[in-house]
Amino acid sequence: MRGSSLMAVAVAVFSFGFAVSALAEAPASPAAAGDTKWDMNATIIEACSCPMFCQCYFNDHPADASEHAGHAGHQHGDAAAAKPEAAGASGHFCRFNNAYKVNHGTYGDTKLDGAKFWVAGDLGSDFSKGQMDWAALTFDPATTPEQRKGITEILGNVYPVKWQGGFTVAPDAPVEWKTTNDGAVAKLNDGKNAEVVLKKFAGMTNEPVVIKNLKYWGVPRNDGFVLMPNEVEALRTGDKTFEFKGTNGFMITFDINSNDVKAANTPVKQASAAK
Helix, strand or coil: CCCHHHHHHHHHHCCCCCCCCCCCCCCCCCCCCCCCCEEEEEEEEEEECCCCCCHHHCCCCCCEHHHCCCHHHCCCCCHHHHCHHHHCCCCECCEEEEEEEEEEEEECCEECCCCEEEEEEECCCCCCCCEECEEEEEECCCCCHHHHHHHHHHHHHHCCCEECCCEEECCCCCEEEEECCCEEEEEECCCCCEEEEEECCECCCCCECEECCCCECCECEECCEEECCEEEEEECCCCCCEEECCCCEEEEEEEEEHHHHHHHCCCCCCCCCCC
């Protein structure tokens, strides 16, 4: 899901037009954000419909549907989208599930440690202008109103793009999030709403393959993409359901804070040529 080529476009566009439901406030753009200091270090169990490894990290569009290893098992609530040829000639899409667990973080005086939430969506067929299709955020019921406010604002900086179909907030659902020696498992509402199961992909040794020095969305630091193809990644609720097997998956831990955003949005002063 997503890549450095997209990120260059997204940062240039820098649009945060999230249409969020009344369950949460819309993420504030860096320019509109207040003086609240925040930081987040989080790990994501992530999977998408692209073949391994997601070409979105190196292109301005996802893989064609015909290239999706798990497309034969694909289901979608939208009949047109279920048949890519009916939705458009290209049939490009990147449908994803991201299960978050905050390792440590703060939003003002509010601790974010241990908070769990889920982001599912579709990047659409062409994100060369920093515009994605849609995304939906689900909070674990244990998250407090203050945590939700902070997480929502922070996500606006993690994903600095415009979601044409909106960035909505779905009803709460329990988030199960766990890692094992062989992979990772995340379930939303015990898998009834969504599910991601990743399997460790061994390299030259029994250790997983890790991609380093590759940017993840708008965050300035990450520990690398731990490659783990999915056994299943599915969204099973709402009107945009889908399911894929054997496509892209990874885990990643990132770090971002309000000072990073402030620095990124501070104009560089040009030295005067006059002496």
